[in-house]
Amino acid sequence: MSWTDERIATLRDLWEQGLSASQIATKLGNITRNAVIGKVHRLGLSGRPSPVRSERPAAPAADLPVVETVVTKPVAEAPRAAAPAAPRPVRIVSGAPSASDAPAAAAPVAQPRLQPARPAPVAAPRPIAAEPEPMVRATLLSINDRMCKWPVGDPGDAGFHFCGRRAQTGMPYCQDHARIAYQAATPKSREKRDRDRERERERLLRSLL
DNA sequence: CCCTGATTCGC
C-alpha cells in the first residue's frame, strides 16, 4: 500500500478528528500505526496532545502540562452517606505520638487505595476525613477481623486510623463503607466497561484474521 | 501487558 492522495486525505481527516494512530491504521487497512505516525509527522500534522512528552533537549516545549500536585484530602468529595455537608475533620489530639507509629507502612490488613489517586475507579474506596457515625478509631494494633478496615486520614499522619465499626460479616467494611467500596456500576462506568470489552473484541478478531 | 505518540535510521 502506498500513500495515495485519497488515503492521505483520509488520514488527515481522521487524525484531526482525534483518532489514535492505531485506530486510523485499522480504518485505512493494510498499514501499521507506525506508518500512520510516520506519515503524520511528515505531513506536519502532529502537535496533538500526546500521551508521551519526550523531553528532547532541543525541544522548547511551549506548553507545559499542568501537573497538579493534589495533596488535599477529598473531604468535600466524601460519600453522600454523610447527609448534610458537615465536614468536621476529626482531629486527633494525641499528646505524644506512639513510638510504634512510624512503620505503619507495612499494614497487615488488606487496604483499599490509601494514596490520593485522582480518577478513582468506581470500586476504589478512598480515605475520608469525617463520618456521620462515631467510629471506633481502630489502630493497626487494635484492628481485628470483625472491625471495619476503612482507612481514615493519611497513613503517614499520627492520627491515622481505621473506621473500626462492626464489619459486615464476610466483608472488611462496615455497612456504610461497604456501600462506598462496592458501588454498583454507574452509567458512566458501565459505558467504559462496555467500551473496553468492545475494543478487546476487536483486537481479538483482528488477531485471528 | 495493554495502550499512546515520538524518534531514529536503514532502506
Place this chain on the structure above:
DNA sequence: GCGAATCAGG
C-alpha cells in the same frame, strides 16, 4: 519518503 524498531510515558 517510508516505516520497523525502539523509546518513553500512561
